[in-house]
Amino acid sequence: MERYLGVDDVSALASGAGLLGSGGGGDVAVGARLLRHALQDGGRARLVAAEDLPPETVVVHVGLAGAPDVVAERPPGGEDFANAVTALAGALRQRVGAIGVIEIGGLNALIPLVAAQVLGLPVVDGDLMGRAFPRISQTTLAAAGHPATPMAVVGPAADSVIIESASVDAADRIMRANVAALGGAAAVALYPCRADTLAALGLPGSVSGCIALGQALADSAGRSVSDLAARLGGELLCEGRVDEIRPRRGDIPGSLTVTDRSAGHILRLDMLDEYLNVAVDGVSRASAPDVLAVLDPVTFAPVPPDRLRSGQSIALLRLPLMPGWPHGAEELIGLAAFGIDSGRPEATR
Amino acid sequence: MIRIGIDVGGTNTDAVLMNGSSVLAATKTHTTEDVTSGIVSALRQLREAASFEPGDVAAVMIGTTHFINALVEGKNLTPTAAIRFGLPATRALPPMVDWPSRLVDVLGGHSYLCHGGHEYDGRQISPFDEREFREVLDKVADAGARSIALSSVFSPINAEFELRAAQIVESEYPELSVSLSHEIGRMGLLGRENATIINAALRDLADHVTSGLSRTVADAGISAPVYLSQNDGTLMDIDYARRYPVATFASGPTNSMRGAAFLSGEQDCAVVDVGGTTTDVGILQSGFPREASTDVAVAGVQTNFRMPDVLSIGIGGGSLIRSLDGRVEVGPGSVGYALTERALLFGGDTLTATDVAAAAGLIRLGEQDRVAGLDPAMVRAALESIATRTAETVDRMRTSAEPVPVVVVGGGGFLVPDNLAGASAVLRPEHGSVANAIGAAIAQVGGEVDRVFSVDPGSRDLVLDAARQEATDRAIAAGARPDSVSIVDIEEVPLAYLPGNATRIRVKAVGNLALGGNNA
Numbered sequence: 001m002e003r004y005l006g007v008d009d010v011s012a013l014a015s016g017a018g019l020l021g022s023g024g025g026g027d028v029a030v031g032a033r034l035l036r037h038a039l040q041d042g043g044r045a046r047l048v049a050a051e052d053l054p055p056e057t058v059v060v061h062v063g064l065a066g067a068p069d070v071v072a073e074r075p076p077g078g079e080d081f082a083n084a085v086t087a088l089a090g091a092l093r094q095r096v097g098a099i100g101v102i103e104i105g106g107l108n109a110l111i112p113l114v115a116a117q118v119l120g121l122p123v124v125d126g127d128l129m130g131r132a133f134p135r136i137s138q139t140t141l142a143a144a145g146h147p148a149t150p151m152a153v154v155g156p157a158a159d160s161v162i163i164e165s166a167s168v169d170a171a172d173r174i175m176r177a178n179v180a181a182l183g184g185a186a187a188v189a190l191y192p193c194r195a196d197t198l199a200a201l202g203l204p205g206s207v208s209g210c211i212a213l214g215q216a217l218a219d220s221a222g223r224s225v226s227d228l229a230a231r232l233g234g235e236l237l238c239e240g241r242v243d244e245i246r247p248r249r250g251d252i253p254g255s256l257t258v259t260d261r262s263a264g265h266i267l268r269l270d271m272l273d274e275y276l277n278v279a280v281d282g283v284s285r286a287s288a289p290d291v292l293a294v295l296d297p298v299t300f301a302p303v304p305p306d307r308l309r310s311g312q313s314i315a316l317l318r319l320p321l322m323p324g325w326p327h328g329a330e331e332l333i334g335l336a337a338f339g340i341d342s343g344r345p346e347a348t349r
Numbered sequence: 350m351i352r353i354g355i356d357v358g359g360t361n362t363d364a365v366l367m368n369g370s371s372v373l374a375a376t377k378t379h380t381t382e383d384v385t386s387g388i389v390s391a392l393r394q395l396r397e398a399a400s401f402e403p404g405d406v407a408a409v410m411i412g413t414t415h416f417i418n419a420l421v422e423g424k425n426l427t428p429t430a431a432i433r434f435g436l437p438a439t440r441a442l443p444p445m446v447d448w449p450s451r452l453v454d455v456l457g458g459h460s461y462l463c464h465g466g467h468e469y470d471g472r473q474i475s476p477f478d479e480r481e482f483r484e485v486l487d488k489v490a491d492a493g494a495r496s497i498a499l500s501s502v503f504s505p506i507n508a509e510f511e512l513r514a515a516q517i518v519e520s521e522y523p524e525l526s527v528s529l530s531h532e533i534g535r536m537g538l539l540g541r542e543n544a545t546i547i548n549a550a551l552r553d554l555a556d557h558v559t560s561g562l563s564r565t566v567a568d569a570g571i572s573a574p575v576y577l578s579q580n581d582g583t584l585m586d587i588d589y590a591r592r593y594p595v596a597t598f599a600s601g602p603t604n605s606m607r608g609a610a611f612l613s614g615e616q617d618c619a620v621v622d623v624g625g626t627t628t629d630v631g632i633l634q635s636g637f638p639r640e641a642s643t644d645v646a647v648a649g650v651q652t653n654f655r656m657p658d659v660l661s662i663g664i665g666g667g668s669l670i671r672s673l674d675g676r677v678e679v680g681p682g683s684v685g686y687a688l689t690e691r692a693l694l695f696g697g698d699t700l701t702a703t704d705v706a707a708a709a710g711l712i713r714l715g716e717q718d719r720v721a722g723l724d725p726a727m728v729r730a731a732l733e734s735i736a737t738r739t740a741e742t743v744d745r746m747r748t749s750a751e752p753v754p755v756v757v758v759g760g761g762g763f764l765v766p767d768n769l770a771g772a773s774a775v776l777r778p779e780h781g782s783v784a785n786a787i788g789a790a791i792a793q794v795g796g797e798v799d800r801v802f803s804v805d806p807g808s809r810d811l812v813l814d815a816a817r818q819e820a821t822d823r824a825i826a827a828g829a830r831p832d833s834v835s836i837v838d839i840e841e842v843p844l845a846y847l848p849g850n851a852t853r854i855r856v857k858a859v860g861n862l863a864l865g866g867n868n869a
Binding site: 033034036037067069070072073074075076077078079080156157158183184241243247259261296297298299301303306307309310311312313 | 435437438439440441442446447466468469470472474475502503536537538539632639642643660744745746747748749750801842853
């Protein structure tokens with residue numbers, strides 16, 4: 001199956017990606033702006049299922065790593081991502097046949113399409129996370145033991161670093177050190193793999209699924225948040241007012257207390273760069289890897305943790321992770337992976 | 350101490366004469382195309398309403414939507430060049446990218462990138478290339494640009510590129526005016542740069558309007574200083590306004606809310622402003638409007654101004670009332686300004702919210718007989734719908750579960766019931782219809798710091814103190830009496846994913862104006 005995306009699809013992809021960010025994943029607006037430029041004048045991005053590519057096709061995953069504040073001040077360009085793919089192709093000594101999406105939540109849902117337009121390559125309809133996660137180790141490929149390397153890290157002046165070989169955790173650390181040296185944000189190309197590997201281990205259809213979420217969000221304009229939750233296939237956990245915000249301190253999670261408007265329940269939401277865990281009246285109710293989307297109850301715009309204010313009205317939705325993660329991945333993507341003890345013997349999802 | 354507050358809106362120019370906290374006179378006249386003749390008649394009417402000696406006036410404060418309207422209409426804008434320092438980074442999104450093409454054409458489409466800019470940690474992206482900049486400068490000057498907007502990546506952390514370039518413009522082309530992004534906006538390159546370009550494009554108009562305002566006030570015999578209202582409800586002197594006209598953009602709703610708070614004596618409250626077509630609800634915290642958390646587009650241009658957080662619903666005095674399948678719908682359609690022709694009360698054929706209110710006896714207006722026959726059940730349902738939706742909007746905006754005082758202003762205020770759900774009290778202050786002008790008259794002066802600081806372990810207090818002092822100094826430089834300055838807001842956000850303890854700190858200080866005049 002394949003489809004073509006035009007400039008009119010960018011908004012839906014961006015708002016779907018905003019939901020799947022679960023509060024993190026960076027500002028989708030920067031990616032949407034770059035993609036609109038890449039697709040202006042009638043450009044089309046070809047989206048194709050991994051299983052429909054020739055099995056030996058080399059797929060390279062592309063994204064942006066770094067601080068959202070740096071991205072807002074020093075926005076990247078499509079060339080940066082194309083440079084990262086080219087650098088990795090050089091290290092691989094192979095021709096890249098398609099671009100893959102590593103993270104369907106947040107900014108990185110859009111970046112691969114930008115890179116693919118510059119390079120004239122198709123994009124695989126799928127991803128490796130099913131939402132936004134903060135570490136490159138939190139992928140279905142890593143869960144199956146597939147390495148993230150060789151990978152390329154490329155800055156805006158085309159300064160490039162190849163990480164030949166490293167465990168996925170070491171690759172994450174080496175990448176971060178290089179990103180900091182490149183000014184706090186950089187293009188990365190990683191997880192090179194064959195199309196048939198991706199067909200077996202990736203999360204298929206998540207780009208289309210993300211666009212469908214974004215379309216459902218747009219179609220729900222003017223309706224209630226419970227209507228919206230139903231259309232998104234999720235669950236409305238609360239609509240209410242933020243009572244108190246405790247910002248994160250380094251790796252120590254922050255939290256947010258919300259009083260539900262109608263039922264009067266007190267919700268506590270734990271967060272790092274993402275929203276991670278919800279307890280209702282002290283009882284854990286939903287947690288990572290499920291997507292927890294905090295939205296403005298009127299505009300449905302996602303509210304990331306650094307834009308929360310006490311007194312603000314919000315709606316909190318639980319959305320299912322994009323399907324396809326293997327059983328037993330809890331350790332890699334569940335609460336414990338974020339350093340949070342859920343306080344319960346087993347997941348209640 | 351007498352001061353005059355003037356609000357120049359799109360339709361009306363409101364003026365008030367205040368002595369301390371009492372309103373001596375309030376007037377309303379039509380806004381004129383040239384702004385100043387409307388102010389001339391407002392000042393004349395004020396003198397007719399309450400005799401005062403022009404020499405006793407300590408200050409004149411003016412809020413105006415003139416600059417934002419000029420941008421929206423694309424009129425009276427200066428041919429402007431935008432030059433950014435950031436290469437080789439940021440080349441994918443050059444200045445004025447995504448602007449409406451109509452506006453780009455009006456400004457002349459001069460968009461340039463030069464090498465330079467900084468990284469988050471203060472390193473240079475590339476060194477200043479003086480030859481490259483001079484070539485760009487000659488090109489834009491030859492092409493007829495008269496105003497220059499300079500932006501540089503991370504200039505809120507290090508402004509050296511913008512300052513150095515400004516010096517070169519000053520020595521080579523002293524006739525060109527220069528706007529610098531680090532003086533105008535905050536972090537976020539495109540939003541800050543856009544605000545800077547808008548500011549640059551308004552410089553000729555600002556010269557014209559500010560000298561017109563000064564002259565008009567002087568011609569009325571008033572020797573007191575003239576101030577303009579800024580977005581955040583504080584004042585800038587007229588010379589500052591001449592250089593930073595973009596800072597007036599959101600002063601309208603801000604002044605209205607601050608005026609409402611002042612008239613009612615409430616510092617923490619909801620303000621409901623009921624106009625002809627919409628009802629705007631905002632929240633005051635410690636006397637200042639709460640700011641919106643999302644970025645705002647002005648005339649199709651994305652900016653990162655801090656705008657007051659206002660939620661609007663389609664209910665006003667002119668709202669259309671329709672019965673559908675036994676349900677009564679109010680708005681969002683409205684007869685707007687044509688209320689006095691089209692409403693039933695005034696001999697028209699359209700049922701409006703004002704007609705319904707008159708039928709229920711909430712106001713007496715026009716020909717009451719013409720609404721006497723309205724179905725009482727329909728009238729009740731319409732008013733209940735208005736009350737419910739207003740209460741819902743206030744509820745969404747207010748910041749705690751406790752009921753809050755609600756201050757009602759605007760011509761359609763009678764639509765809001767005294768027993769509004771969620772309101773601890775519904776206050777309808779006298780002079781509510783000129784709340785804008787009062788908001789201008791009572792404004793204070795402020796100073797703000799919004800930058801990235803490196804907060805090393807153990808140095809947090811020192812860094813915060815330095816930021817507080819800088820904000821205080823800026824407020825005093827803007828005209829605040831030193832003993833009256835206090836810090837009203839501190840925000841501290843660590844930058845995510847970055848080493849080096851980079852923290853964005855924002856501090857706002859506010860103080861009372863040091864006033865001149867005979868009775869100051």
